[in-house]
Amino acid sequence: MYIPGMLDDVHGQQLADEVIGRMQDIRIPELGGRVIHVSMGASFHRKDDLDFERLYRQADSAMYQSKKIVGSSIVFYK
Numbered sequence: 414m415y416i417p418g419m420l421d422d423v424h425g426q427q428l429a430d431e432v433i434g435r436m437q438d439i440r441i442p443e444l445g446g447r448v449i450h451v452s453m454g455a456s457f458h459r460k461d462d463l464d465f466e467r468l469y470r471q472a473d474s475a476m477y478q479s480k481k482i483v484g485s486s487i488v489f490y491k
Contacts, residue, residue, distance in 0.1 A: 422489040425455050429487035436485065452479040453487040 419425055436449045454476025456468045471490040479488040 419455075420457065422455070422457075425457075425489060426487065429453055429455075433485040433487075451485040452476055452482070454479055454490065455487060456490040 416428070419428065432453070433451050436451050439449055441449075454472045454474065456471035456475060458464075458468055475488040475490040479486045482488075
């Protein structure tokens with residue numbers, strides 16, 4: 414997701430918690446009671462540095478780190 418105005422991991426974590434909460438509320442009968450888990454990665458840019466390819470690679474790398482965590486999670490690229 415591209416989210417203008419998302420400036421730090423505190424606000425990112427708040428948004429991620431909301432997304433994860435909403436995903437956990439979804440019930441799909443065919444899943445037999447299993448819960449949907451979400452793995453997210455995020456990267457932030459400085460005002461003077463908006464390189465989409467770099468941001469995408471960083472967020473993608475963070476997402477793969479997130480997949481290593483059991484359950485739903487978000488990892489911020491550092």
